[in-house]
Amino acid sequence: MNNDIESKLNELLKMKDDLDELKSERKQQETVDDFEKKQKTLKIWYYVWLVVCVIICCAGLAGMEHNSDPYKWNGLFMALVGFNSTIMIKIWYFIKETKLSILQEMKQLQIQVAKLRLKNGSHD
Amino acid sequence: MVQEKAKIYHELLVLQAQAGNRDSFEMLVKLWEKPFFSYARAYLGSETAAWDSVQETWLVIIRKLNSLSHPAKFKSWAFRILTNKCADHFRKISKERKIEQAFVKEMNHEDAGNLKNEALQKAMRQLTSEQKTLVLLRFNQNMSIFEISKTLDIPEGTVKSRLHRTLNELKLSIQGDEHE
Numbered sequence: 001m002n003n004d005i006e007s008k009l010n011e012l013l014k015m016k017d018d019l020d021e022l023k024s025e026r027k028q029q030e031t032v033d034d035f036e037k038k039q040k041t042l043k044i045w046y047y048v049w050l051v052v053c054v055i056i057c058c059a060g061l062a063g064m065e066h067n068s069d070p071y072k073w074n075g076l077f078m079a080l081v082g083f084n085s086t087i088m089i090k091i092w093y094f095i096k097e098t099k100l101s102i103l104q105e106m107k108q109l110q111i112q113v114a115k116l117r118l119k120n121g122s123h124d
Numbered sequence: 125m126v127q128e129k130a131k132i133y134h135e136l137l138v139l140q141a142q143a144g145n146r147d148s149f150e151m152l153v154k155l156w157e158k159p160f161f162s163y164a165r166a167y168l169g170s171e172t173a174a175w176d177s178v179q180e181t182w183l184v185i186i187r188k189l190n191s192l193s194h195p196a197k198f199k200s201w202a203f204r205i206l207t208n209k210c211a212d213h214f215r216k217i218s219k220e221r222k223i224e225q226a227f228v229k230e231m232n233h234e235d236a237g238n239l240k241n242e243a244l245q246k247a248m249r250q251l252t253s254e255q256k257t258l259v260l261l262r263f264n265q266n267m268s269i270f271e272i273s274k275t276l277d278i279p280e281g282t283v284k285s286r287l288h289r290t291l292n293e294l295k296l297s298i299q300g301d302e303h304e
Contacts, residue, residue: 005295006263008244013166013264019158020171027175028157031182032150038186039144100143103195107136114129 050089057082131196138195153182159265160206166264167210167256169249173217177209184209200275203261207275211253247297255290262287 060082063075134155140148160181164174184205192201251259261267261275269287273280 005244005291005298009259009263009291009294012244012248013260019161023175024157024161027179028150028153031153031179031186032146034183035141035149035186036146039146042144097143100139104136104139104143107132107139110132111129111136114132118129 046089046093050086053082053085053089055082057086134198135195138189138192138198142189142192142195156202160202163203163206163260163264164210166260167207168213168217170217173213177206177213180209181206197274200271203265203267203275204277207257207261211257214253243298244294247294250297251290251293255286255293258283258287258290259294 057079060075060077060079063078064072066072066075137148137152137155141152157178160178161174164177165171168174168177181202185202192198248256248259257276258272261272267275269280269283272287273283276283
């Protein structure tokens with residue numbers, strides 16, 4: 001009886017091919033546009049952060065030229081914070097990109113292996 | 125073997141999308157739009173609500189794609205988001221009686237052409253959100269028990285027992301209808 005209900009459910013719920021193509025294309029375009037917008041925003045934030053760090057670093061270096069000692073120490077602190085933040089953000093970006101590109105290379109390799117196996121008719 | 129290649133290719137697409145590649149993301153959207161929509165429509169019974177849920181799901185995917193640690197988990201991860209979105213929509217719809225009535229009407233109208241088993245449809249509508257999710261993942265998306273367990277984040281044994289119980293409930297509900 002469960003088999004009977006399973007076959008009925010299969011028939012009732014199977015994916016239908018009546019997707020409104022025009023609407024679907026429009027929605028897909030909207031989604032891709034949202035993705036592009038997000039990538040752009042991310043890039044802008046990355047550069048804004050980088051510029052802020054460089055400004056802090058430069059302000060710190062300028063402060064180190066000041067006559068009074070407290071100013072000099074504050075300047076040194078700011079310059080170090082700015083410099084380290086710049087380095088950190090660059091390292092983060094580099095690691096993220098490298099990790100993803102290594103994984104991508106691995107997948108490309110796996111696809112090549114799968115293709116070769118398919119060509120040779122291997123079933124293991 | 126072909127399946128394995130397709131699976132790796134799919135993982136590559138996810139990785140490229142994570143790296144910000146627009147074309148790969150577009151391919152992903154093309155690949156998954158139909159299964160997502162089909163699932164959402166079967167869950168909600170309304171095309172408009174289904175499109176909204178799918179669109180909201182994509183927005184979450186865009187926002188959180190980089191937090192996905194393993195590209196092979198994309199399918200279960202995305203369906204979990206979609207299920208949550210569908211459940212939210214379903215709750216919203218059910219809150220207002222008027223809208224609910226219109227929704228049931230729309231559902232009957234939309235599926236009238238494909239209606240082969242009225243009793244089964246009626247029984248499906250009586251299922252809880254959790255049971256409906258299980259049945260749809262199994263029979264609309266043809267997911268294996270393992271895939272369902274990954275999607276819903278519950279053990280395989282629990283999936284099996286819940287599915288079995290749900291099918292029994294459907295069976296009893298249909299039998300009850302036939303006797304009436």
